[in-house]
Amino acid sequence: MIVTLHKLLVFISGYLGAWFFAMVARVIATGYFLFIPARVLQCSRIYRALYPGRNFLFYLSCVWRQYHNFTRVITDRMLLLNSGDITFSSSGWEHVRDAASRGRGAVIVMSHMGNWDVAAHLFGREGIPLLLFMGAKDREQLEKIQKDSLADRGIRIVAVGKDGGSPFDIIEGLGFLRNGGLVSLTGDIVWSPRQRTVEAVFFGRRIALPAAPYILAQKTGAPLLFFFAFRNGPRKYDFVIRDPLFMQSGGRSKNPDAVSAAAQKYADILADELAKHPFQWYHFSDFLGGGKI
Numbered sequence: 001m002i003v004t005l006h007k008l009l010v011f012i013s014g015y016l017g018a019w020f021f022a023m024v025a026r027v028i029a030t031g032y033f034l035f036i037p038a039r040v041l042q043c044s045r046i047y048r049a050l051y052p053g054r055n056f057l058f059y060l061s062c063v064w065r066q067y068h069n070f071t072r073v074i075t076d077r078m079l080l081l082n083s084g085d086i087t088f089s090s091s092g093w094e095h096v097r098d099a100a101s102r103g104r105g106a107v108i109v110m111s112h113m114g115n116w117d118v119a120a121h122l123f124g125r126e127g128i129p130l131l132l133f134m135g136a137k138d139r140e141q142l143e144k145i146q147k148d149s150l151a152d153r154g155i156r157i158v159a160v161g162k163d164g165g166s167p168f169d170i171i172e173g174l175g176f177l178r179n180g181g182l183v184s185l186t187g188d189i190v191w192s193p194r195q196r197t198v199e200a201v202f203f204g205r206r207i208a209l210p211a212a213p214y215i216l217a218q219k220t221g222a223p224l225l226f227f228f229a230f231r232n233g234p235r236k237y238d239f240v241i242r243d244p245l246f247m248q249s250g251g252r253s254k255n256p257d258a259v260s261a262a263a264q265k266y267a268d269i270l271a272d273e274l275a276k277h278p279f280q281w282y283h284f285s286d287f288l289g290g291g292k293i
Helices: 002-016 018-035 037-050 056-082 093-102 116-125 142-152 167-178 212-220 256-276
Strands: 087-091 106-110 130-135 156-160 182-186 197-202 205-210 224-233 236-241
Touching: 002 018, 002 056, 018 037, 018 056, 037 056, 037 256, 056 116, 056 224, 087 116, 093 106, 093 182, 093 224, 093 236, 106 212, 116 130, 116 142, 116 224, 116 236, 130 167, 156 167, 167 182, 167 212, 182 212, 197 256, 205 256, 212 224, 212 256, 224 256
Parallel strands: 087 236, 106 182, 106 224, 130 156, 130 182
Antiparallel strands: 197 205, 224 236
16 A cells, blocks of 8 residues: 555656655655654653753753654655655765775664665665665564565675575675675664664663674674765755774674774764754664663
């Protein structure tokens, strides 16, 4: 049903313009805001940490902006799938090119801040080998359209379910890196309770982050690239790739301190980018699960 509705909206928008799709998306976002208050309260915790001491209405207004900014991302995804009419600038893209050209591979740590889809399509357009780990939601529908589109551009997709995925998924990622490919994993969402995590501090609170990106980098010696794709105007994006972070290759040995340090580096960068782009983090679950330190 949802896929059929999406296709119908895309079809109508082809005649009336993208404004129609955007309008319907805003109506849906308003419904989520009004009728799922538990999620709104979860999202507001981020803004309480970012802007302490404000009143409740201020935090509600922040979540409202977050929800409705997300409709712009959804509209851009539709445009990307149908017309490709998206432009971008970049800071640090040379790190991606360097990793691809040297054949040493790289672990790209992306987040749900901005619109990663736009950047992923660019990898496919430029022929950069990319293996993308993505969460596989139960009864996923619209997500399948997204993944099929990326696969059509030559990007390999590994879907990680709520069971935490298979050990063979990690083996595939290791092999891809050792052959000089780039592997992308989310840094800000733990998909499964069985997933291995690492603790970090975020705005004075303990949080759990996925450990897989840092373990892959440690085992292969591939650099970590912290990658963000921010919307800076209608159909315009700015890619921000921080300087590479190298972890000493551990082979079969384990160095939890190095993993923790790398995860904390990501948490610090995430906090910095959130302060710059407070309404472009589309994380709609309880990220601040731990208590204050």
